[in-house]
Amino acid sequence: MMRVVCPGSFDPITYGHLDVIERASEQFDEVVVAVLVNRTKGSLFTVEERMEMIRETVKEFANVKVDSWSGLLIDYCKERKIRAIVKGLRAVSDFDYELQMGQMNRQLSGVETLFMATRPEYSFLSSSLVKELATYGGDVSTYVPAPVHASLLERMSGGKS
């Protein structure tokens, strides 16, 4: 049984994330989408809100689970007996940092990082850009799943945080 983790901030999940999660679910027995609490980054949505949006988005994939973790990703992997991390690579600009992190994680724990090239149509997509676009009233419906779009509209109109 090969279980992998797709970690991230997912603030919020986009079609770019979903692409990687879906394709990982076709390659591995189980995929855990883990919302990592980043203490250095502010967030628009709470961890619970982010998890709920992900659950809604991945509900059709039977082997995809959603979880959260506050701490090092390798400690999460150790606790859940996960041997590999799956990360999407959008462009060369992602590679430097992802390579560093992957190498450090492997040296510290033996956990492998497997990179998956995102579809070219999502290579420019990021949660930050989606949030910026939504902040100024831009249409983000082609970049995020419907439940996320609804949550963004609610949040931008001053809805609960």
Ligand code: PNS
């Ligand atoms: O979606 P993001 O913000 O690009 O995801 C980055 C994330 C959360 C996967 C990464 O920062 C992470 O793994 N954070 C947990 C802390 C950790 O293990 N850091 C790596 C030290 S080498």
